[in-house]
Amino acid sequence: MAYEKAVYDRVHQLLSQRRRAAFEEQARRRRECYERCPRLAQVDGELRRTGAGVAKAVISAGADRGELLEGLRQRGAALAEEKARLLRENGWPEDYLKPPFTCPDCQDTGVVGNRRCHCYGALLRQVEAERINRQSGLRLCSFDSFDLRYYSREGRPGDTPFEVMGEVLAYCKDYAAHFGLHSPNLLMMGATGLGKTHLSLAIASQVIQRGFSVLYGSFGNFVAILEREKFGADRQGDTLASLLGCDLLILDDLGSEFSTPFAVSTLYTLVNTRLSAGRPTIVNTNLTFAEISQAYTDRITSRLAGSYVDVRFVGSDVRLAMKNGL
Ligand SMILES: [Zn+2]
Incomplete structure (x- = not known):
């Protein structure tokens, strides 16, 4: 059935709240990890630079492009491995620095490809139930x-x-x-x-x-x-x-x-x-x-x-x- 516009608006609001909360939690975890293991901050910084380097190499037309890319990819893989190891050694899960989305399937966007995610339907029902509660x-x-x-x-x-x-x-x-x-x-x-x-x-x-x-x-x-x-x-x-x-x-x-x-x-x-x-x-x-x-x-x-x-x-x-x- 169709819901009132206010119901859809509320669902979109809840989704963006979830996303924001996931990124805020990620920022908090970064501060926690970097403080206890400063090497992690360096590794993350190098990973970012390596990623930027890959992007630059992809659009460059130099003769050594393939070699450059391969070197950067290897560097990236080594850094990712070190990051996972550092997290493990400090007692954190390997995905601890990724944003903890409520729905990993759509990363709290409510959309997968060009279809609505299952969490979107669940939110619609939840919001409709809240509306009914208020009404009664x-x-x-x-x-x-x-x-x-x-x-x-x-x-x-x-x-x-x-x-x-x-x-x-x-x-x-x-x-x-x-x-x-x-x-x-x-x-x-x-x-x-x-x-x-x-x-x-x-x-x-x-x-x-x-x-x-x-x-x-x-x-x-x-x-x-x-x-x-x-x-x-x-x-x-x-x-x-x-x-x-x-x-x-x-x-x-x-x-x-x-x-x-x-x-x-x-x-x-x-x-x-x-x-x-x-x-x-x-x-x-x-x-x-x-x-x-x-x-x-x-x-x-x-x-x-x-x-x-x-x-x-x-x-x-x-x-x-x-x-x-x-
Ligand atoms: Zn979802």
């Missing part, structure tokens, strides 16, 4: 920090909140681990503070790490952004295209927004278009099906009831709101 006002969560101990073990055996939520947690983990474009849509239902946001952010985190594009945000927030883009001053963005086109869309907190005809039609567009395109969506809501019908029409309810896997969150302990509700 939350840090991405992990499954590990989801604590089942806060769910009650009281009730019918096999049906206690602890057991039911253990199954929900296992289902969400499996969903994230095997996410693909054929994954089902999920409708996470249940009262506030039972962990819907936590588990959907944990899914988002893992799915992003696996290389998919994920957009996460409260439905009300997305509606506000789309409304500004459609009617307001901010007509630059194309958030709708991103929402429709990303691999996984997570709409948090459906039902908390101010209900308007625009919100209703937006929800229908998102749900219906993504269904037809076969792109998975996760919807979180505190509403029941009856309340969804009332707020968003039967047409949307029948889509959600018919094409989404219904994941029920249960529990009642108030500590849950503090622990997993975020």
